[in-house]
Amino acid sequence: MLRTNIFVFVSTMLVFAKTLPALKNTNGHEIIDGNCSSTPYDDRVYYDHVDKTSWPFIIRSETVTYYGDRQIYCIQALNQKVNGTGGSANITEGGVGHNFVVVELESNRSHGLEFYVSIYAKNSSINAIKSPMAQNLSEFE
Ligand SMILES: *[C@@H]1O[C@H](CO)[C@@H](O)[C@H](O)[C@H]1NC(C)=O
Ligand SMILES: *[C@@H]1O[C@H](CO)[C@@H](O)[C@H](O)[C@H]1NC(C)=O
Numbered sequence: 001m002l003r004t005n006i007f008v009f010v011s012t013m014l015v016f017a018k019t020l021p022a023l024k025n026t027n028g029h030e031i032i033d034g035n036c037s038s039t040p041y042d043d044r045v046y047y048d049h050v051d052k053t054s055w056p057f058i059i060r061s062e063t064v065t066y067y068g069d070r071q072i073y074c075i076q077a078l079n080q081k082v083n084g085t086g087g088s089a090n091i092t093e094g095g096v097g098h099n100f101v102v103v104e105l106e107s108n109r110s111h112g113l114e115f116y117v118s119i120y121a122k123n124s125s126i127n128a129i130k131s132p133m134a135q136n137l138s139e140f141e
């Protein structure tokens, strides 16, 4: 039941997302989207380690949502699981060039899920950081 509702929700989001211009969608093993050739720590506006253990017969999933006020130039959802049963990651809303992104992570059935998700955006201003990681990062520099 819950699974069906999530599916309907995600499907609706996908249909909605496909109508948006400049949407970059990456299907498969992991996401490295945008220009990720230089990713200074100061530009990282979101970071999360998604780690969900396997449950027999169950597909584990997670939605990563980031809304900020700076233009995103690099999105990484790096899969820590082996290819084939490591699940998948898709950008379903926003993305590179937007100031927001929704990333859906999904495991293979009966398998776990482990991704490192990083989002980089232009301005590194402390005040611009709006994420679960939001804090005064200047003390680490
Ligand atoms: C990617 O970013 C780097 C450093 O910011 C820049 O030198 C390079 O030209 C960019 N590449 C593209 C394809 O935009
Ligand atoms: C993962 O598996 C797919 C399909 O078997 C293959 O096309 C792809 O190259 C593999 N990726 C890596 C990183 O091994």
Ligand SMILES: *[C@@H]1O[C@H](CO)[C@@H](O)[C@H](O)[C@H]1NC(C)=O
Pocket: 027, 028, 088, 089, 090, 104, 105, 106
């Ligand atoms: C990502 O898209 C692929 C291809 O459309 C699909 O097989 C996969 O289930 C999707 N994964 C997620 C987490 O949405």
Ligand SMILES: *[C@@H]1O[C@H](CO)[C@@H](O)[C@H](O)[C@H]1NC(C)=O
Pocket: 084, 085, 086, 087, 088, 107, 108, 109
């Ligand atoms: C794991 O899931 C992906 C889609 O997310 C699918 O392409 C692949 O075949 C699945 N692997 C197995 C072993 O079921």
Ligand SMILES: *[C@@H]1O[C@H](CO)[C@@H](O)[C@H](O)[C@H]1NC(C)=O
Pocket: 123, 124, 125, 127, 128
């Ligand atoms: C970054 O953001 C701060 C505060 O929002 C602003 O004062 C500054 O001009 C911005 N810098 C750049 C390079 O956009």
Ligand SMILES: *[C@@H]1O[C@H](CO)[C@@H](O)[C@H](O)[C@H]1NC(C)=O
Pocket: 126, 127, 136, 138, 139
């Ligand atoms: C962050 O810390 C620095 C130095 O401790 C301080 O000057 C600055 O006002 C702080 N910024 C915020 C937004 O708290």
